[in-house]
Amino acid sequence: MMVDTALDERTQEILKHIVSNYILTGEPVGSRTIAKLSREGLSPASVRNVMADLEEMGFLGQPHTSAGRVPTDKGYRYYVDSLLPEARVGSRERALIAQQMESIGGEIREAMEVIPRLLSRLTSQVGYLISPPIGEVRLKHIEFLRLHARRILVIFVDQTDMVSHRVLDMEDDYTQTDLERAGRYLVGEFADMTLHEIRSRLVTLMAEEKATVDRLLADAITLGTRYLDSESDERRMVLDGTLNIMNHPELSDTETVRRLFETFEEKHHLVKLLDRCLDPERPRVLIGSESADPALGGISLVASPYSYTDGATGWLGVLGPTRMEYDRALALVVYISRLFSTLLTHRNA
Amino acid sequence: MMVDTALDERTQEILKHIVSNYILTGEPVGSRTIAKLSREGLSPASVRNVMADLEEMGFLGQPHTSAGRVPTDKGYRYYVDSLLPEARVGSRERALIAQQMESIGGEIREAMEVIPRLLSRLTSQVGYLISPPIGEVRLKHIEFLRLHARRILVIFVDQTDMVSHRVLDMEDDYTQTDLERAGRYLVGEFADMTLHEIRSRLVTLMAEEKATVDRLLADAITLGTRYLDSESDERRMVLDGTLNIMNHPELSDTETVRRLFETFEEKHHLVKLLDRCLDPERPRVLIGSESADPALGGISLVASPYSYTDGATGWLGVLGPTRMEYDRALALVVYISRLFSTLLTHRNA
């Protein structure tokens, strides 16, 4: 048994050819094909020897005895880590991306739809974007509106102008004046703080004696905590182009597609999964079984982080069959995440 | 050739058995099966004669010569119009429905998700809900918030407490005070009017001389029209359980599923289509080709209108393969639409 890393140059070359050829054609690749591609004029027989080694080491597999070789997840992993060709984002694509990013006016919420769509169009895979955790978002403005007795509308604006609203059913009634004062108080006191920070500050305040005396303070605390508690502290995820998954013959059987689509609908589950796997600093590629979710077998995921000025991080990327053009996908995803980070930082300034 | 309506009782009986049996089993039904079901002890041969007639009249079809009969769209149509057994909503289902409807607190927006889900769960089909046209919605409250220079957040609340918000990029800058005055003016002047009415009132006002002089009025008009123009005047549609479509063997081939899912994503297209076909007064069943959209071949749609007190109408229902339990689906859809109308009216009071 060899140590995994000890692949000599020729073996690497052959593995690289097999993987990229398989990515290209989707057919198991045989020794003849590789022999023709390899620049030193190797014979099929020699290639077969190397292939047998690679199979023994777990980089390749065989659908059946008399078929060519197919990369395993481990094979893809090696390819992505050590053999990946450099890819650049074409000028056509740059133009399209620039134009789309330009079109994002108004709310960042729009970006959350535009970017996944852009990614899915450019790669013909599923594009996605994951928001930073809600708790990391910083308060810019909060406002309460009385709809009915005990029914209050909360409007929340964060520092990136992302707006959300929610209706709360309260135990007590509040006048509109109470509500306005409470809102003003919260903004004055907590602007620029993250929801996390605000929540813990409120808890502290609530414990203080003063809160039982000062009416304004009491209202603000009640309303603030009610709102914060209603906001689940998760990330949000937007997917686009899920139908593209059906274009890939290797995933086209009904049962697989079904399971995948179910996974897509269980977004919070997916988010949790990725939250564990992804790195807030670096782009990553997750290949098939590495995600440890059986429903994602055969699926790879390319992700790159984006960030606000203040360090809150989200991810964006694409998701498709393990047989994916990793070089291209990675280049695109990284490029777009950079642009998006810049956009966020810029807007925020 | 006979006239379509001239189906004697026995023929009707046989057609009914064929359709309901096919709905039950999904297999083409043969003469033997029907002979056994028919209450007068008819022989298979007699049944075959009737079947041949029904086929000639276009109510039945044959997948191939030596197979049983299958209803055509026309056959289903006759079944739904004239032969449909009465179905009642079971007490279990009533309980579940009541509980779910109860859980709809806060926003009506929630109902727009709860109801399709409820429908899809109960029928194992795709549940949907179509909102009234946005233009028919009545103003309860509108408010403008200054986010940045020239960037304004609009919060809109309609009479049913449905809340929506939108960010506008304006040409001019407004102070928060201007915005508040404009908001108050619009509410004072136009509360309870539909967006349609408000829009045309604003246009009239704009034409009047006074508008060029009165600053408040001018602001209100600009802001109001800007907001109204940004609201597309369409209905909204929410679908749930689209994955259920994949459970039906007759629709399970990849291409069909794909086309269907594409149709589902093109919601505004779907909405337009249904807007033409549906009746704001009565429940309806649309069968397969009747919708005149090729992508909906093999799909039937059960719809029932619901309404606000003021007459604005939307629809809700289910959508699934033509081979559907129409009696059950229709009963459920009608039941829920009634409940929902009541809920809306009640809340509004």
Place this chain on the structure above:
DNA sequence: TATTAGCACTCGATGTCAACGAGTGCTAAC
């Protein structure tokens, strides 16, 4: 010692053929 030509072998894909059976249409008898 590393490479390669040669060869037997494996196994999925494809095609042919026969047997089967569910269901029909038609005819003649009731």
Place this chain on the structure above:
DNA sequence: GTTAGCACTCGTTGACATCGAGTGCTAATA
């Protein structure tokens, strides 16, 4: 008008042969 009987159709199933791409192994070769 109804029905028993029968020939016929046609999709399904399984057995079997053939084909060919691709392999592993061995022995010859540089």
